[in-house]
Amino acid sequence: MARTQxxxxxxxxxxxxxxxxxxxxxxxxxxxxxxxxxxxxxxxAGALYNYTPDKQTLLFELMRAHMEELLAAWDxxxxxxxxxxxxxxxxxxxxxxxxxxRRADAVFVSYMELRNLDPENFSxxxxxxxxxETRLEAILSRGVAEGRFAVTEPRIAAMALIAMLTGVNTWFxxxxxxxxxxxxxxxxxxxxxxxxxxx
Amino acid sequence: MARTQxxxxxxxxxxxxxxxxxxxxxxxxxxxxxxxxxxxxxxxAGALYNYTPDKQTLLFELMRAHMEELLAAWDxxxxxxxxxxxxxxxxxxxxxxxxxxRRADAVFVSYMELRNLDPENFSxxxxxxxxxETRLEAILSRGVAEGRFAVTEPRIAAMALIAMLTGVNTWFxxxxxxxxxxxxxxxxxxxxxxxxxxx
DNA sequence: CCTTGATCTGAACGGATGTTCAGATAAACC
DNA sequence: GGTTTATCTGAACATCCGTTCAGATCAAGG
Numbered sequence: 489m490a491r492t493q494x495x496x497x498x499x500x501x502x503x504x505x506x507x508x509x510x511x512x513x514x515x516x517x518x519x520x521x522x523x524x525x526x527x528x529x530x531x532x533a534g535a536l537y538n539y540t541p542d543k544q545t546l547l548f549e550l551m552r553a554h555m556e557e558l559l560a561a562w563d564x565x566x567x568x569x570x571x572x573x574x575x576x577x578x579x580x581x582x583x584x585x586x587x588x589x590r591r592a593d594a595v596f597v598s599y600m601e602l603r604n605l606d607p608e609n610f611s612x613x614x615x616x617x618x619x620x621e622t623r624l625e626a627i628l629s630r631g632v633a634e635g636r637f638a639v640t641e642p643r644i645a646a647m648a649l650i651a652m653l654t655g656v657n658t659w660f661x662x663x664x665x666x667x668x669x670x671x672x673x674x675x676x677x678x679x680x681x682x683x684x685x686x687x
Numbered sequence: 688m689a690r691t692q693x694x695x696x697x698x699x700x701x702x703x704x705x706x707x708x709x710x711x712x713x714x715x716x717x718x719x720x721x722x723x724x725x726x727x728x729x730x731x732a733g734a735l736y737n738y739t740p741d742k743q744t745l746l747f748e749l750m751r752a753h754m755e756e757l758l759a760a761w762d763x764x765x766x767x768x769x770x771x772x773x774x775x776x777x778x779x780x781x782x783x784x785x786x787x788x789r790r791a792d793a794v795f796v797s798y799m800e801l802r803n804l805d806p807e808n809f810s811x812x813x814x815x816x817x818x819x820e821t822r823l824e825a826i827l828s829r830g831v832a833e834g835r836f837a838v839t840e841p842r843i844a845a846m847a848l849i850a851m852l853t854g855v856n857t858w859f860x861x862x863x864x865x866x867x868x869x870x871x872x873x874x875x876x877x878x879x880x881x882x883x884x885x886x
Numbered sequence: 887c888c889t890t891g892a893t894c895t896g897a898a899c900g901g902a903t904g905t906t907c908a909g910a911t912a913a914a915c916c
Numbered sequence: 917g918g919t920t921t922a923t924c925t926g927a928a929c930a931t932c933c934g935t936t937c938a939g940a941t942c943a944a945g946g
Binding site: 534 | 932
């Protein structure tokens with residue numbers, strides 16, 4: 489087994505993943521060869537196999553790591569259960585925009601390359617995605633129980649809101665006209681009204 | 688030039704495009720070889736070059752046709768300008784869901800394969816996409832002028848709503864629990880409230 | 887200082903890729 | 917019915933693919 493001791497592989501491993509993520513996001517998994525990834529790292533193609541058993545696993549591990557970091561980050565940032573549904577929904581909205589815009593490559597790859605996953609790998613990633621949707625669905629249901637939200641189909645509303653929020657990535661640029669805080673406020677306004685009880 | 692007379696090429700041309708669209712949607716442009724498309728049509732790979740100059744043009748024409756049909760279909764379905772912004776927004780919402788769910792493959796390809804387009808082809812498709820967003824932006828601005836919508840950033844709201852509506856494609860299935868009409872109603876409810884003036 | 891073991895190179899493998907083209911095929915026209 | 921013309925085949929092309937592996941390299945540990 490490689491990487492068991494403190495050699496420079498502890499550096500090269502992350503560099504392989506970074507190069508792969510960046511290239512997969514820009515050109516697509518199928519269009520990026522192991523030789524191109526190796527060239528980006530400054531190494532020959534064969535050396536990559538010290539860090540991944542094959543190309544498919546490299547893709548899968550990138551996606552799995554991203555989804556698990558997403559879930560862990562939200563679980564760490566979520567308000568306590570005694571907070572109201574409204575507060576939780578605002579926190580979720582702002583969290584999702586902030587987290588996803590900082591990891592645009594990983595978000596992009598985790599969505600676009602699903603069909604290049606082996607069936608077993610696909611269902612694992614799909615399961616993690618469902619877990620994330622379920623977090624939002626629970627918030628919406630809580631708000632309905634409190635009488636503050638009017639949402640007849642919480643699961644579908646959760647998917648709709650996540651799609652809307654993830655869409656920020658297609659146009660947001662760090663140095664654009666609007667700051668991240670302004671974008672969060674704009675979207676939170678739409679989210680709040682979309683599910684509010686009195687409208 | 689091929690296809691100038693009434694031979695069976697008038698049949699084969701569309702069959703090539705259908706096979707390519709279906710395969711591109713399922714496996715991705717880069718993963719689908721000309722030989723696989725040819726096999727789906729029941730022909731050898733070389734024969735495809737009677738219908739497209741190369742693989743890139745085949746992809747581009749699929750995307751261009753889809754975007755132009757989308758714009759034409761909306762322009763034909765849009766309420767007259769004297770109709771209110773609210774009526775136009777409802778029409779847009781229902782149109783977008785209906786049109787996109789019936790052409791899931793084309794929608795999928797036109798979004799996922801953008802990075803596999805040559806730069807010139809990319810900017811043409813991007814322009815058509817902007818045209819479509821502008822249609823919705825104009826509706827939102829009209830509603831604001833009428834005092835019925837509260838939208839401070841119509842362009843961003845348009846992109847947000849389109850992202851939400853297109854997300855239907857990721858989960859909607861023809862024979863699922865909800866009919867297309869019910870889905871339209873659910874999303875129209877969220878769209879209406881997200882931009883409504885009084886909330 | 888010598889051994890150990892992780893890491894990398896460079897070549898090789900079988901196969902797939904987009905595209906071209908000479909020649910076969912067959913349908914449409916005069 | 918013979919000719920034209922569109923269409924298709926089947927082979928060939930140069931190139932790239934993921935992956936393997938014997939041997940070189942080189943830093944660390946005893």
